[in-house]
Amino acid sequence: MRIKSKQSTLQRMNADAVVIFIPEDKKLLHDKLQELKKIFGKRIDSFVELENFRGKNDQIVLFHTEKEIASPRLYIAGLGEQKDLSLEQLRRSAANVSKTAEKTNIKHLAFELYHPHYSSNVNKFSTQDIASAVAEGAYLSLYKFDKYLTEKKERKKHIEVITIFDSNRTTLRGIRKRLKEVQIICEGTTLARNLSNAPSNEIFPESLAQVTKKSAKKFGYKTIVWDRKKIEKEGFGGLLAVNSGSTREPRFIILDYNFKNKDLDTIVLIGKGITFDSGGISLKPSTGMAEMKMDMSGAAAVIGTIETAARLNLPIHLVGLIPATENLPSGSAMKPGDIIKHYGGITSEVDNTDAEGRLILADAIAFASNFKPKIVIDLATLTGACVVALGQHATGMFGNDDEVMTNLKAAGEKTFERVWQLPLYDEYQKQIKSDVADVKNVGGKWAGAITAALFLKKFLPKNKEIKWVHLDIAGTAILEEALPYSPKGGSGVGVRLLIEFLKNYQ
Ligand code: BES
Ligand code: ZN
Ligand code: ZN
Secondary structure, eight states: OEEEEEEOOTTTOOSSEEEEEEOSOHHHHHHHHHHHHHHHTTHHHHHHHHHTOOOOTTOEEEEEOOSSSSSSEEEEEEOOOGGGOOHHHHHHHHHHHHHHHHTTTOSEEEEEOOOOOOSSSTTOOOHHHHHHHHHHHHHHHTOOOOTTOOSTTTSOOOOOEEEEEESOHHHHHHHHHHHHHHHHHHHHHHHHHHHHHSOTTTSOHHHHHHHHHHHHHHHTOEEEEEOHHHHHHHTOHHHHHHHTTOSSOOEEEEEEESTTOTTSOEEEEEEOEEEEEOOTTSOOOSTTGGGGGGTTHHHHHHHHHHHHHHHTTOSSEEEEEEEEEEEOOSTTSOOTTOEEEOTTSOEEEOSOTTOOHHHHHHHHHHHHGGGOOSEEEEEEOOOHHHHHHHTTSOEEEEESOHHHHHHHHHHHHHHTOOEEEOOOOGGGGGGGOOSSSSEESOOOSSOHHHHHHHHHHTTSOSSSOOEEEEEEOHHHHEESSOBTTBOSEEOOTTHHHHHHHHHTOO
16 A cells, blocks of 8 residues: 655545545534535535534545545544544544545545644644654554455455645645655554464464565565574573474574664564464463464564664664564473573573463573663563453553653554553562572463563673563554454554654664
């Protein structure tokens, strides 16, 4: 799908349908209707009356034009009250219109750029932010994972072009560059969604590495892929233990963007790459197990983010680390009671083979310090406990640096990929104490998201003060219910959040 911008009036804009937004406030509604009356005459008055259009949030009406303007259809979409206007409201309204319009099998949908009328200084957004939000909401809402549907009637026609138009040339010049960025960011999110949603017979460690290599080649970053032998040689005991039940080989994927520029700060992103999590010998119940094809959503977010960062030329040295394997039961699988030696030498006791994410992340976190990073951020669909705590509307955030977490929180509010901090109090430590190893991989019934995060924290090198944040995306990456601009399944969460964070990093 293409996002375009065009200098045009409502009359001249030639698309399959055009969209205008109107807020609920009486005076603003009245003024806009007066404007429309100049184009469409009295007919628009009786139409609005008949449809009882009041500009309410989520109210959409379709007006069939009669050659007064170049487009055959006009959608009038309510925005709710001006005082409540937010970027998220604009994303959602754009999403709702897009999904409604797509049902009529159109190809080109054009949005008139919305200009808010502020009565006070609260909630002021730039024209760029408004254009971005509308384009983003429209683009992301139209995502479908339908490549395996072979019947034509199930595979509907898609909207191919979204245009944001405005009659003012200077305004348009201002938004043009931002919309190009939005297109790239939405494509990064789509890549992450596609990887998450892909079944485990398509995306497994080897094919995940192939996809990464292809992206790297296309967008000018570097990848190094370790096979089992190299993983053994480096002593990634966690990754090997989790892989031992699978006939598919593990991979350790290293992505490196801007490695040549030695002056830049380094940020390491780590993504959990379990391409299928059956639980292993501690087998999961079969209900809902299919969802666990998405247990590599952290890896998907890292690949999507680094590809996007490379395309946007962000001035930062970014390293991505992805330990990738399936977690399956078999005669050779790891078993409860096993003791693992991780990269760097720390040992862990496996009390439950379904707590596998932390075992593979431990190797990667210990390894990350070799890059001398300023910040390490890991993303993982790590615990059901985090889903219990926060559901699908916030990512669990843990870390050792308040400034980085504050910035991530701000990026979350801006993109609406919100994060919520949970504590790493020392008192929880004793839950993961082991009698036979340095640490145990489960911490009992309570505070499961916290004990998982504390397990990861143990693998940060003691002598170097590395800023670290762990994002538990178990609830936000795998959606049980659709959101306004994401269908259920893989949401691609993390890409928009991290790009916003990285754009503001200095
Ligand atoms: N991949 C799961 C966590 C998960 C659960 C992600 C639901 C998305 C939705 C993880 O590997 C896991 O199984 N965690 C266990 C840990 C437990 C055994 C301590 C869990 O959360 O139940
Ligand atoms: Zn598991
Ligand atoms: Zn898992």
